[in-house]
Amino acid sequence: MVDQNRKIGFIGAGKMGSALMQGVIKAGIVKPENLGAADVYEPFLNDLKAKLGINISTDNTVIARASDILLLAVKPQTLGSVLENLKADITSDKLVISIAAGVPLATYENALPAGTRVIRVMPNIAATVSEAASGIAPGKNATPEDVKTALEIFSAVGTAVQVSESIMDAVTGLSGSGPAFIFPVIEAMADGAVLEGMDRKSALTLSAQTVLGAAKMMLETGLHPGELKDMVTSPAGTTIQGVHALEEAGVRAAFMNAVIRATERSKELGKK
Numbered sequence: 001m002v003d004q005n006r007k008i009g010f011i012g013a014g015k016m017g018s019a020l021m022q023g024v025i026k027a028g029i030v031k032p033e034n035l036g037a038a039d040v041y042e043p044f045l046n047d048l049k050a051k052l053g054i055n056i057s058t059d060n061t062v063i064a065r066a067s068d069i070l071l072l073a074v075k076p077q078t079l080g081s082v083l084e085n086l087k088a089d090i091t092s093d094k095l096v097i098s099i100a101a102g103v104p105l106a107t108y109e110n111a112l113p114a115g116t117r118v119i120r121v122m123p124n125i126a127a128t129v130s131e132a133a134s135g136i137a138p139g140k141n142a143t144p145e146d147v148k149t150a151l152e153i154f155s156a157v158g159t160a161v162q163v164s165e166s167i168m169d170a171v172t173g174l175s176g177s178g179p180a181f182i183f184p185v186i187e188a189m190a191d192g193a194v195l196e197g198m199d200r201k202s203a204l205t206l207s208a209q210t211v212l213g214a215a216k217m218m219l220e221t222g223l224h225p226g227e228l229k230d231m232v233t234s235p236a237g238t239t240i241q242g243v244h245a246l247e248e249a250g251v252r253a254a255f256m257n258a259v260i261r262a263t264e265r266s267k268e269l270g271k272k
């Protein structure tokens with residue numbers, strides 16, 4: 001269990017930073033008084049302070065100095081200047097975790113003092129509801145204890161697996177970006193029912209619950225998705241008509257391409 005008295009500081013309190021902060025507090029990973037957040041945009045910080053009772057500062061170095069674990073949640077494009085500004089305050093007793101898409105471990109290790117312990121993580125926005133899917137890749141100075149800490153933090157907000165850094169761009173394309181591929185699916189299926197006369201609220205509820213139920217069934221039974229699909233498709237029934245429509249539209253290739261394109265973009269971000 002992560003020591004609740006350990007101080008965690010977030011640099012960047014935007015969509016993902018705030019989702020993770022809510023998730024770790026809800027999971028009891030850290031007490032609000034031991035959680036700090038820095039951001040250049042003060043209204044975000046004030047909202048978080050009011051909602052979660054955490055410490056805030058518009059000065060990244062104030063939060064960095066006070067933290068044992070520093071979680072970087074700024075955009076990849078902002079990261080260079082953030083690292084430059086922080087490097088004087090990063091000492092070897094701190095663990096640095098970054099969730100920036102695409103940015104390789106070597107970038108942090110080169111920008112920060114020699115020996116800095118860095119872990120690269122790709123979570124997703126479902127950390128807000130403790131259902132994130134995260135990949136974790138340790139840098140060359142991270143200890144097994146650091147990996148355990150990162151796995152504990154990200155398992156507390158969902159499911160976390162350790163992967164090699166070479167696969168982190170694919171994690172980004174699949175589970176990092178993935179929620180944005182599924183939300184339109186939920187909306188579009190609901191649209192179909194609305195077209196048939198269902199009210200919007202019921203359609204969205206039934207659509208979202210259908211996706212949740214299908215995912216849960218797969219994770220809990222361990223069955224292959226093809227086998228589960230076969231359980232729903234009665235011969236000459238309704239479902240096979242729908243499956244045929246999806247295959248005609250090339251939906252499988254479209255989803256594969258979505259993951260591949262997002263992965264390619266993650267690789268591009270890492271080259272900048």
Ligand SMILES: NC(=O)C1=CN([C@@H]2O[C@H](COP(=O)(O)OP(=O)(O)OC[C@H]3O[C@@H](n4cnc5c(N)ncnc54)[C@H](O)[C@@H]3O)[C@@H](O)[C@H]2O)C=CC1
Pocket residue numbers: 011012013014015016017038039040041044060073074075076078082099100101122123124125176177
């Ligand atoms: N949004 C998502 O679903 C996911 C995002 N990520 C990664 O998380 C990181 C943050 O993404 P989002 O939260 O979506 O972006 P965001 O734009 O919502 O948040 C970034 C925050 O950084 C702040 N910021 C900008 N410059 C700063 C500076 N110099 N010092 C301190 N704070 C500064 C901004 O004011 C903003 O609140 C990115 O690197 C992204 O690749 C990873 C997984 C999922």
Ligand SMILES: O=C(O)[C@@H]1CCC=N1
Pocket residue numbers: 101172176177
């Ligand atoms: O779209 C992005 O770049 C970020 C990384 C993964 C999810 N959102």
